[in-house]
Amino acid sequence: MTFTRGKLSKMSGVHIETIRFYENEGVLPEPERAHNGYRLYDENYVLMLSFITEARKLDFSLKDIREIITLLFEDQSRTGAEQLLEQKIDDIQKSILELKRKKAAIQLLTKQTLAHIS
Numbered sequence: 001m002t003f004t005r006g007k008l009s010k011m012s013g014v015h016i017e018t019i020r021f022y023e024n025e026g027v028l029p030e031p032e033r034a035h036n037g038y039r040l041y042d043e044n045y046v047l048m049l050s051f052i053t054e055a056r057k058l059d060f061s062l063k064d065i066r067e068i069i070t071l072l073f074e075d076q077s078r079t080g081a082e083q084l085l086e087q088k089i090d091d092i093q094k095s096i097l098e099l100k101r102k103k104a105a106i107q108l109l110t111k112q113t114l115a116h117i118s
Helices: 005-012 016-024 043-057 062-074 078-116
Strands: none
Touching: 005 016, 005 043, 016 043, 043 062, 062 078
16 A cells, blocks of 8 residues: 555654655655656555654664664665664663763762862
């Protein structure tokens, strides 16, 4: 089953202009076209837009999203997409550790500073 951009917008909850932006940026692959030139979308585009929406909420870059969508929907490389997502998890884990180190350093600095001010 295929449908127009307007129907895709309603189904996904993503504004038509946002869909157009994702297409222009290459985040969404070029859809098939009807004989009249209208773009024809299928259920995969609803899934892609759902993924994009959630990934953007998690601060994924458009470049990362484009890579993952290409791997999943065009190359059908689940392994490649999993590796990219695992790398994101590793990056977050490193950030968490760095923030914990900074927190400990600030706590120590605070304790030392307050100990000398009396």
